[in-house]
Amino acid sequence: MWILIFTSVITIWVASLCKMFYMSSSSAKYYFLSRGGASGKRNVLLVVAHPDDESMFFSPTINYLTEMGHNLHILCLSIGNADGLGNIRKDELYRACAELKVPHQQVKVLDHPDLQDGFGKVWSHSVMLKVIEEEVMSNRIDAIITFDSYGISGHCNHRDVHYAVRKLLQDPSHRDIEAWELVSTSILRKYSGPVDIWISTLSSSKSIDGSAYCILNQQPWRSFHAMSKHSSQWVWFRKLFVSFSSYTYINMLQRIDA
Numbered sequence: 001m002w003i004l005i006f007t008s009v010i011t012i013w014v015a016s017l018c019k020m021f022y023m024s025s026s027s028a029k030y031y032f033l034s035r036g037g038a039s040g041k042r043n044v045l046l047v048v049a050h051p052d053d054e055s056m057f058f059s060p061t062i063n064y065l066t067e068m069g070h071n072l073h074i075l076c077l078s079i080g081n082a083d084g085l086g087n088i089r090k091d092e093l094y095r096a097c098a099e100l101k102v103p104h105q106q107v108k109v110l111d112h113p114d115l116q117d118g119f120g121k122v123w124s125h126s127v128m129l130k131v132i133e134e135e136v137m138s139n140r141i142d143a144i145i146t147f148d149s150y151g152i153s154g155h156c157n158h159r160d161v162h163y164a165v166r167k168l169l170q171d172p173s174h175r176d177i178e179a180w181e182l183v184s185t186s187i188l189r190k191y192s193g194p195v196d197i198w199i200s201t202l203s204s205s206k207s208i209d210g211s212a213y214c215i216l217n218q219q220p221w222r223s224f225h226a227m228s229k230h231s232s233q234w235v236w237f238r239k240l241f242v243s244f245s246s247y248t249y250i251n252m253l254q255r256i257d258a
């Protein structure tokens with residue numbers, strides 16, 4: 001009985017991986033952020049809360065953007081100093097970004113007294129807004145990607161980042177910025193690894209107006225390597241999380257309407 005269950009799970013897992021590689025090599029993948037200027041390249045800003053958010057949650061999107069040649073900037077709003085390892089984690093973020101092919105000069109990590117890592121630490125929306133706005137202006141950003149209002153893990157810092165981006169979009173001067181949020185899924189889907197592809201592709205295919213996209217990770221091994229650069233965080237349960245997390249394989253992105 002157990003052998004049958006185990007064999008079925010392995011078969012579904014492998015079939016899902018095959019579907020992922022097949023679909024990610026098809027032309028459908030080229031649609032997300034395809035509306036560019038003359039060069040077709042976009043200036044994209046990924047806003048996260050802590051070092052490792054980029055590798056743990058957003059790596060399918062990062063791999064897609066770098067592969068497509070878009071100009072990706074990453075803004076991390078804290079050094080992740082909840083355990084006093086902030087400076088180590090900051091260096092780890094740069095190493096992970098190098099693995100993800102994001103140039104060092106396009107990664108910014110903040111260590112602001114009003115934006116310190118931790119549960120129950122409410123982040124200043126006005127400080128976040130100012131910092132994100134500066135980044136948008138100095139790099140002529142035309143697309144932003146960030147957490148949704150639940151923030152995948154429900155962490156309050158992730159949720160605060162979402163609200164700051166939403167606030168920025170309400171400013172008429174930033175009306176032209178296209179913003180996208182990473183969709184939080186149920187716990188079952190969250191830990192279903194590549195198997196979630198069946199549900200994600202189905203729900204994104206319903207979005208005929210282009211307000212939702214399913215991004216498949218063509219290089220999941222790169223995501224593992226990137227996460228392993230966060231050595232201080234690379235403990236057994238995170239290795240398990242990265243292996244079983246659907247966010248290692250798939251990113252469902254939904255357009256944020258201001």
Ligand SMILES: [Zn+2]
Binds near residue numbers: 049050053155158
């Ligand atoms: Zn985080």
